[in-house]
Amino acid sequence: MEDNLKYYKNFPKQKDLEIDFRNIPPILNLDFNALNGILPITNSRLKFITDSGHPPILTVNPSEIEYVYYKSIGVNEFQAISIVFNFFAIEDNPEGSLKGLPYNISLLPMTNKGKIDTWRIELLEQMDVEQLSQEGNLVFTEFNPFQSWKQGMGMDYQIFSNLDYNDYIDTVGFNWGMYFLSPIFDKREIKVLENSTSSKEINAKYRKYKTNLFFKNFSNTEPRRIFGCDSPIELFLLQGMYLKKLTPIIQTNIFKSGDVIANYFEMQDSGIWLGQEQLITQADFYFPDKKLAIFCDGKEFHDLNKDKKINEALNKLDINVLRFTGKDITENLENVLETIQNEYKK
Template sequence: MISVIASTIAVEQSDGVSTVTPFALSLLPASKRGKVSTVTVDFIAAMAGGDKWREAEPGYACYDPFSGEWGMLRSTRAGRQHGHAFPRRDRDPHRDVFLATTFDPDDVAMFDIGMPTEKLTQKYRRKRMDLMFRPFGRIGCRRIGGTETPIELFLMQELARHGLFGVPPMLVMEDGGLFPSWYHLWQDLEFRDAPGLISEVDLYFADERVAVFCDGAHHRQAKRRAKDEAIDAKLAALGIRAVRVSSTLINSDLGAAAAAVRAALRGD
């Protein structure tokens, strides 16, 4: 059994329904006596037919996707607490699913996602398959999507405090196509340099067409700045405004970093 973990920055209640805004999605396998546990198909059928498991809403008390630490597995129905309004970490039980211990890649359902080139499509599909269908050989969380660095999370939290929620991270294509990115997909240099792709955006606001980049120290280098300017020009040609916020500003004055994004969202 696999738990899908949504680590959130905000939780809202409406008519008894919780709506969460995740900054990361992860998979965590069930374990027993220090090993990944497996069950038979008959067990799954029996469990799916019972009400006790679903009523208990089992889940981990918390999970930090940056450190890989998680809390105790417990029933979350009794006394579930989301803690601070904008927690650094929170585990909301999203869904429990089952993952086959072996699989044939040819059996995995694929569809035409509309990427501009076959190379991009194949690499995107392979990353998706590896993250979502590869069997677990050991206990440990597997990040599948969301923010990849603490500075991105810090900025997301500050913007959320002002009621602003972007989507992290997104891939922007030269033809204007937008696709959710997979965790560490951007580290694949062949994918990153493939024709048809402009860039991966750290945080994207679709309605305002604003792309936010949280730039580390290496973006100060002249060669890197030239590449960033070229990316920004390509985005502008698509009607997307790029906002670059340095890691130094995020760490030293988070309010000012968020203010720069808020100004762009207002169209200033």
């Protein structure tokens, strides 16, 4: 690993930082803007407001009648959920600020002494929920999205940027915002952003998918990944490819029909639904212009027969395949990158 440290960079000493959203599915960007306030929004919540003589208009700051609703269904506290970004690279913007390129986006519950820390409803009633939801200046040091941040600390970004911080770019988690999650709701009544051109059946499947992703209450303090790399070796290879000016799509689903769809957020944007039974595999990285799929096989004793069948199925779709072991990536990264470059140039 020491020979590969040239692919790492220390966090730069500048103040302003923004997120490069270009490699994130557009529908997920829309979801982020709806992840604030008290969630989820349900038909029962809207009906209670209307039946109480108020217009069914929701703002980030809950109205008094909304708190009455939650108390009426037995809600005493909420989980505070942070939306945390990790970057595999940080670039300089022409205007002097920094731009972070995400390799991971996680949901993280607020914790205290290693346990989930909830917000009492009486406390939340006294707070400016909109200001809390839009708070995006918090930084988690030593954040490991593949496990948990156990040694890190949270601090304001302006303070962090002035510290003599010598650790690496990808070890820092940046809080983009937060929302407050109710422990009681009817999954069938949840309202989420949907594709208006999709069928009711497809939108119902998306609603179920997003409900489990965004609104399932946390039972432990582990981050919940909603987008990005699945393992450290994928991250390491991504950083190497970036320095070679290779920019693949992260985590791409390839189906028996020949459809290649980056993720379920992209599915919703396109208005189609393909179930797991139709999936051939999920490539760790994919170059659509070259129809090139790359897999990082973390275990030395991988299921070779299964890999062979997947390779054959992809080859029938005219998709080329490259596979690398974790040992290849950690000990011979330059050779791995050369192999990818040679295949990409064909």
